Amino acid sequence: MKDINILSVETSCDETSIAIIKNGCEVVALTILTQMDTHANFGGVVPEIASRMHTENITMVLEETLKKSKMSVADVDAIAVTYAPGLVGSLLVGIEFAKTLALVYNKPLIAVNHTIGHIYANNIEHEISYPTLALIVSGGHTDLVILKSEKEIEVLGSTIDDSIGEVYDKVARVLNMPYPGGPNIERLAKSGKVTYDMPRPMDNDSYNFSYSGLKSYIINLVHNEKQRNHEIRFNDLAASFQVAAIDQLVRKVELAFQNLDIKKFILAGGVSANSYLREEMQKLCDKYHVLFHVPNKLYCTDNAAMIGCAAYPLYKAQKFADFTLNAESTSNLDNY
Numbered sequence: 001m002k003d004i005n006i007l008s009v010e011t012s013c014d015e016t017s018i019a020i021i022k023n024g025c026e027v028v029a030l031t032i033l034t035q036m037d038t039h040a041n042f043g044g045v046v047p048e049i050a051s052r053m054h055t056e057n058i059t060m061v062l063e064e065t066l067k068k069s070k071m072s073v074a075d076v077d078a079i080a081v082t083y084a085p086g087l088v089g090s091l092l093v094g095i096e097f098a099k100t101l102a103l104v105y106n107k108p109l110i111a112v113n114h115t116i117g118h119i120y121a122n123n124i125e126h127e128i129s130y131p132t133l134a135l136i137v138s139g140g141h142t143d144l145v146i147l148k149s150e151k152e153i154e155v156l157g158s159t160i161d162d163s164i165g166e167v168y169d170k171v172a173r174v175l176n177m178p179y180p181g182g183p184n185i186e187r188l189a190k191s192g193k194v195t196y197d198m199p200r201p202m203d204n205d206s207y208n209f210s211y212s213g214l215k216s217y218i219i220n221l222v223h224n225e226k227q228r229n230h231e232i233r234f235n236d237l238a239a240s241f242q243v244a245a246i247d248q249l250v251r252k253v254e255l256a257f258q259n260l261d262i263k264k265f266i267l268a269g270g271v272s273a274n275s276y277l278r279e280e281m282q283k284l285c286d287k288y289h290v291l292f293h294v295p296n297k298l299y300c301t302d303n304a305a306m307i308g309c310a311a312y313p314l315y316k317a318q319k320f321a322d323f324t325l326n327a328e329s330t331s332n333l334d335n336y
């Protein structure tokens with residue numbers, strides 16, 4: 001069968017990324033230009049700056065990817081682009097760029113959901129086989145789902161308030177660490193001990209998650225200790241937070257293992273780059289004899305390779321978008 005090469009574009013937040021993916025799993029070339037250092041000056045992503053920087057950099061990111069791949073746009077079979085969820089201004093830069101390439105080179109256009117992209121990052125090392133349980137943990141999502149097939153997702157539970165990634169970023173800010181908070185908290189936690197008691201919400205039979213209580217607890221604790229001039233052991237606090245935050249994920253996945261016939265489990269999304277989370281999930285899967293896969297850390301955070309992987313089943317099904325494609329800030333996993 002002929003190889004299918006998809007050129008994919010991702011600009012939903014603060015990474016400008018373009019990849020060429022062969023047959024939905026092989027990374028021919030990938031470029032990721034992060035704006036992280038710029039946004040760190042503001043403590044988080046500034047949407048207006050993000051879209052402006054995408055516009056400035058996207059052509060260069062394409063040239064870099066083509067150079068690495070030794071291909072031209074004319075050689076690829078389709079152009080894929082993230083259309084939702086994300087920052088509308090940022091998404092529009094990628095969408096208009098992808099539409100232009102599709103029009104000029106007469107290629108089909110494929111609209112990809114970013115969250116589905118995170119799931120498909122798993123295909124790069126181990127092809128996803130269905131059905132499988134999946135936990136998506138990112139700056140925008142905390143979802144436990146069953147992937148029934150390439151086309152069908154059943155959502156078991158989601159966060160009822162903040163996402164886990166959002167809370168990592170907020171807690172980092174309170175502990176005077178720059179954006180993005182996740183990797184910084186993980187680093188700080190390594191030298192700390194679990195000495196602070198933390199709330200353990202959602203200790204029930206629901207598959208939903210809740211993180212706002214943990215966030216408020218830490219903000220109040222730091223505030224109160226500062227007012228009393230008490231010493232705050234930032235590394236112990238980071239370790240205590242991380243264990244409590246991840247324990248909630250582990251408990252919900254374990255609940256699914258106990259209640260449902262689960263044989264395979266995958267992790268996805270930026271927070272799945274966290275080593276402690278990866279280790280705890282591996283231990284849980286060993287205990288229940290469940291096959292566990294998580295993407296290489298490079299493919300956990302935002303990148304265009306995952307978008308090219310997710311575009312492949314849509315290419316096979318000939319599900320192409322037209323030039324009215326627009327950006328959407330939110331999306332529903334049940335109905336992507």
Ligand code: KG4
Nearest residue numbers: 138139140165180182183270271274301302
């Ligand atoms: O998937 P992603 O790159 O963007 C979204 O789609 O949201 O996820 C970004 C989130 C941020 O909240 C970031 O702090 C978190 O993933 N993150 C981590 C780690 N690396 C990134 N959280 C915990 N530990 C990490 N090592």
Ligand code: ZN
Nearest residue numbers: 138270301302
């Ligand atoms: Zn993401």
